[in-house]
Structures are given as structure tokens and as C-alpha cells.
Amino acid sequence: MLELRPNCECCDRDLPPDSPEAMICTFECTFCRACVAVNLGGVCPNCGGGFVARPIRPGALLAKYPPSSKRIHRPDGCAGNVEAT
Numbered sequence: 001m002l003e004l005r006p007n008c009e010c011c012d013r014d015l016p017p018d019s020p021e022a023m024i025c026t027f028e029c030t031f032c033r034a035c036v037a038v039n040l041g042g043v044c045p046n047c048g049g050g051f052v053a054r055p056i057r058p059g060a061l062l063a064k065y066p067p068s069s070k071r072i073h074r075p076d077g078c079a080g081n082v083e084a085t
């Protein structure tokens, strides 16, 4: 089952379970759509794999299968193509 991580590892923006902006790799490294396209060039900085859109878990199931609340933020991992801000 997906963890449904709550944020983008790169820019730390919130990615709620119903966000169409969330993208994941096969290990569920989680990024927003903008970071995948602009900063990562579609390649996961942690494992080198590609991304797919994260499936949205139906709201009724979130109570029984809650999303992860553990934020993972690794700005270094995606800084290769980005100006430090």
C-alpha cells in the first residue's frame, strides 16, 4: 500500500492525498509535478527511475488507511539543476 507522503521532497510543498500534483517513483519517492518537470527532468534523484502520477485514494478509505504524516525533505537531492534560493 502506498504511504501517501505528505509533501514534495524537493520544494516541501504540501501534497495531500487527493492532490493531482503528486508524482511518485517505484520506491514512492514523492515530488510535485513542477519539480519533476523542471528540477528533476523526470528522473528520480534518489533511485534514477521515472515517475508516474500518484493514484488518488478515495476519501472514504483515508480514515481506515490514513496517509503518512512523515515529511521527507531532501533539498540537496534535487538541487542539481536548481538555483539555490
Ligand SMILES: [Zn+2]
Pocket: 008, 009, 010, 011, 012, 013, 031, 032, 033, 034, 035, 036
Ligand atoms: Zn516540489
Ligand SMILES: [Zn+2]
Pocket: 025, 026, 027, 028, 029, 044, 045, 046, 047, 048, 049
Ligand atoms: Zn526514487
